[in-house]
Amino acid sequence: MPSLPSTIYPIGSYNLHGLVWQTDVSTNASDAVSTGKPYAICVDAYQGHLLKIDPFSESATVLNNYTALQFRDATGLAIAGETLWIVKDNTIYYCNMVDYDLQPFMELPNRIDGIAVSEGGVYVSSSQVGQIFVFGRATRTLLRIMEAPGAGFESLTLLGEELWISDRTEETVYRLNAKTGEVIQRGLTPFPNATGLGFLGKDLYVVYSGDEKYIRENPNDLDQPFSVALREQNFIHRLKFQQYQDQKxxxxxxxxxxxxxxxxxxxxxxxxxxxxxxxxxxxxxxxxxxxxxxxxxxxxxxxxxxxxxxxxxxxxxxxxxxxxxxxxxxxxxxxxxxxIKYELKESEVEFVPELSPEMQKLYLIDDDGLSMDNPIIQSAARDAVGSETNILRKMRLIRDYVYDKLSYRVTPYIAAPEEVLLRGTGSCGEYVGLLLALTRLNGIACRTVGRYKCPHDGELMMNVPLHQYYNHVWIEFYIPSVGWLPMESNPDDTGDRPYPTRWFMGLPWYHVEIGKGIFFETIQPQPYSIGELSVNHVRFKILEEL
The missing domain is CATH 2.60.40 (Immunoglobulin-like)
Incomplete structure (x- = not known):
């Protein structure tokens, strides 16, 4: 059988959730060989269709022809043996796979997002309370509660003794010990809006469901025949997920x-x-x-x-x-x-060596108009971390403090950190300036990194020229005996706590790192600024998936 495509676009779908892989068993005419053709099952929360999806033709068959209304608004899906499970609102349901007539299993006081089912347990996630509940399948009693690893809507699947989770807000897939809830590994998804995940053998597939912008033509409107509109975008994509170790x-x-x-x-x-x-x-x-x-x-x-x-x-x-x-x-x-996503526990850096004198001279100084001697900034540096001493917790506290104080806005120039703090808004460069100042004042080596992001809207248009108007900057902070770790400037500032940590010690694939620790562009001699002499052109092409 040919290998499955890496991306599948189910026809006729609106809002896909959950993912379970099954196999059709067929026998050839001589009865000598049995072959299995895989297919995916997802639930369309908008129509209530339980869809059997052919990964090769991308066609979808409705399985629950007479019970679609019961499945509307379902956000989680699991299959254990001959029983299908879904969640919607605050209720867990199950049914057989003949008539698909849903029966209530139990209600919870909070809204439920995802579900996974083992031989003896039912796992459900609730972003409303940030927890994962495990119930006995036979007893319907609560066995244990685990903290959700992320801050958003989470879909679940089980693989042996491991619980795998995709978090929509975090744009992250987590691999957990199913009994203890300990995070073993985490990796970023290449696309936003993950709403389900499932394994086909050892291959992990993730469902994405959201809206995409497009140019809508309206011939009846002579004054404005084109406008920006939204349409549904649903697809299933194979996620490569490989763990590495280098030194510490x-x-x-x-x-x-x-x-x-x-x-x-x-x-x-x-x-x-x-x-x-x-x-x-x-x-x-x-x-x-x-x-x-x-x-x-x-x-x-x-x-x-x-x-x-x-x-x-x-x-x-x-x-x-x-x-x-x-x-x-x-x-x-x-x-x-x-x-990339780095795995480093706070307990692993409870005690770290002193920053070397060379690193202090390079990365604890005010070398870029950071206003580190300004009383407003010095006070902010103290307020941000309080009495905390752990370097990772200090970085999280500084980041969250800046996110509490600022909201994102494109600005024509980079203002001083105290002006940005008083104004309450900033561009990515102004977020970076404030982060650098507060971090360095707290004794943590930090530097600016950038420079561009490859446009990735429209779900990867291959070999088409893509133009990026804005540059982008973020930071790296240094932990002695560990190394440099990335942290985004503003994109994780979603406006409300808890802020996601998707790009805290991580970067998505579309960031392009240029000139770490040095100026991206310089001219010599320097009687003029670069902007007085030229305009730049930046273009990308996505050539292929690796």
Whole structure:
């Protein structure tokens, strides 16, 4: 049998939840060989359809032809033996797989999201209270309660003695010990809006259900014939999930993509003038655990490769430029990008070595207008962490303090941290400035990282030019004896506690890391700013899934 496609788009679906893989057993004419054809079962919460999905044709068959109304608004699905289980609102239901007539199993005081069923237990999740409840299947009594690993809607499935969870808000899949609830491993999903997960053999598949924007045409509206509208987007995708260990860092890489990135500068000045002996440097994408530079080549003009603080940089030796001289130059890079999530417990860093004097000189100083001597910022640094001493908890407290104080807004320039704090809004760069100041004042080495995100809306348009208008920055913090760990600047600021930790010690696949610890772009000599001399063009192509 041919291998399954990595992505399946079920036809006629609206709002898919849950995922169970089953196998059709068929026998050939000679009765000599029995073959199994896999199929997926999901519930469509909008129509109430229990769908049997062919992964090859993507066709869907309604199984519960006469009971669809009973299944409406179901958000969880499990099959154990010949019994099918669902959850909707605050009730657990079960039925046989002949007439699909739902029978109540039990009600809970809170809304239920997901369900998994073993031979003796029924596991259900509730984001309303942030817990997972385990009931005896025969006794219907509460056996134990586990803390939910994430902050959002969670779907469940069991694999042997392990409970696997996909969290919609966290964009994360968790692997737990089913008895203790201990998190063994976690990995980022490549897409948002996970609403179910299930195993086909050893392969993990995740269901995604949400809305996508598209350009809607209305020929009857002559003044505005095109508008932005929303439509349903449902698909099932195989998630690659591989754990690694390097020195003291454990991390998980999830599904990745080969991506082409172009960075191009075009000379363009409102006040044309002569520039002499100009060298223009642009950093390369960096090799990291999650990102590999496969190839890089010049565009428009040759460059010389240089090494700056251990990082590769393209140096364009442009020489003398006349007023209104036309030039374009840059590089095209081919990259392999994966999602990464680091696994580090707070108990593992209860006691860490002192930061070396060299690191203190580099990363505990005010080297970028951080206002670290300002009383407002110094007071904020104290208020953020209180008496906490654990370095990981301090980072979480600082992050949450900044998220409490700020909300995201694009700004035309980067203001000083005290102005940002008083204003209460900030761009990603202003979040970074405040995070750097508070972190460094609390003795934690921290640095800015960036530089762009590959556009990924529309669920991966392969080999189509994708343009990114804004750059992006985040931070890395350093734990002695462990190393540098990433933390997003503002995207985890969802407005309300508890804030997700999806990109705390993690990065999604679409981030491109360029020039760690060095300036992304510099010119020499520097009589002008880069923005006075040029405009940049940034383009991506997603070439293939790895």
């Amino acid at each position: 860092l454990n991390y998980t890489l999830t599904t990745g993509y080969k991506v082409e990135m172009v960075y191009l500068e075009e000379l363009s000045s409102e006040d044309p003038t002569s520039v002499y002996n100009l060298t223009w440097r642009v950093a390369y994408p960096t090799d990291t655990y999650r990102q590999k530079l496969i190839a890089i080549e010049p565009i428009g003009a040759p460059f010389v490769e240089e090494i700056v603080d251990g990082q590769k940089v393209a140096a364009f030796q442009l020489g003398n430029l006349k007023p209104e001289e036309a030039r374009m130059f840059g590089w095209k890079a081919t990259l392999e990008l994966h999602g």
